[in-house]
Amino acid sequence: MSPLAARLAHASLLDRRIDLRFGHRYVGAERGAARFEAHPAVNADLVIVATGARPPQWLGLAAARDTVSVAADGGLAIRSDLRSASHPAVFAAGDCATFIDQSVPKSGVHALRQGPVLARNLARGLCAANGGAPASALAVAAERFAPRRWTLALLNRCDGSAIGAWGPLGFAGEWAWRWKDRIDRRFMARFDQDDEAPGDTAV
Numbered sequence: 330m331s332p333l334a335a336r337l338a339h340a341s342l343l344d345r346r347i348d349l350r351f352g353h354r355y356v357g358a359e360r361g362a363a364r365f366e367a368h369p370a371v372n373a374d375l376v377i378v379a380t381g382a383r384p385p386q387w388l389g390l391a392a393a394r395d396t397v398s399v400a401a402d403g404g405l406a407i408r409s410d411l412r413s414a415s416h417p418a419v420f421a422a423g424d425c426a427t428f429i430d431q432s433v434p435k436s437g438v439h440a441l442r443q444g445p446v447l448a449r450n451l452a453r454g455l456c457a458a459n460g461g462a463p464a465s466a467l468a469v470a471a472e473r474f475a476p477r478r479w480t481l482a483l484l485n486r487c488d489g490s491a492i493g494a495w496g497p498l499g500f501a502g503e504w505a506w507r508w509k510d511r512i513d514r515r516f517m518a519r520f521d522q523d524d525e526a527p528g529d530t531a532v
């Protein structure tokens with residue numbers, strides 16, 4: 330996130346007297362204390378371990394069994410066309426996948442936008458496979474996923490205000506919370522009206 334927004338988030342946590350520890354590997358809780366690798370235990374009533382998104386362990390095991398390429402973060406290694414880097418007939422998208430030819434953060438905004446590309450590429454792949462096309466023909470037919478350069482992130486501060494990040498910009502205020510509330514409500518209302526997933530909404 331932008332350094333400006335990160336500073337706002339940091340200040341907001343410190344204001345609430347939340348004890349922050351960065352870069353320590355959490356190994357478990359014991360008798361009211363959170364334990365870390367190579368770091369003293371921390372007594373706490375509530376510990377929040379913020380690790381970022383990681384694909385489930387079973388995916389890595391299955392990929393290893395089937396010799397499908399896995400990226401360093403455990404995600405299936407894919408190219409921009411959402412195909413596995415090692416097996417072009419394997420497709421992956423969203424948080425379980427890691428692009429090897431571009432940088433795409435794991436977030437709902439990007440996962441949502443990959444959906445339609447995945448659907449179209451699967452359809453193309455199936456059509457080509459039905460026609461007996463070789464793997465190279467499938468690769469030519471595939472559409473590439475191009476992430477937006479900047480996406481909007483709005484963090485609820487739970488005090489009637491929100492922090493926003495958009496590219497290098499960072500901002501905060503009650504207006505940002507009202508903005509987030511409107512976006513979230515509009516997003517959820519689309520599920521109420523029909524069962525189709527919304528394809529193009531910034532979350």
Ligand SMILES: Cc1cc2nc3c(=O)[nH]c(=O)nc-3n(C[C@H](O)[C@H](O)[C@H](O)COP(=O)(O)OP(=O)(O)OC[C@H]3O[C@@H](n4cnc5c(N)ncnc54)[C@H](O)[C@@H]3O)c2cc1C
Binds near residue numbers: 424435
């Ligand atoms: C609390 C929270 C808040 C978030 N808020 C935001 C936000 O405001 N904006 C934003 O952009 N992103 C947000 N994210 C991130 C966003 O939710 C994810 O990036 C997004 O859901 C990824 O979509 P996905 O389809 O790749 O994976 P998921 O939504 O995780 O879907 C994976 C699905 O696979 C299923 N599954 C797992 N294992 C198996 C199995 N063995 N067999 C069958 N099914 C299985 C799971 O049950 C799940 O339904 C948030 C995430 C969290 C946890």
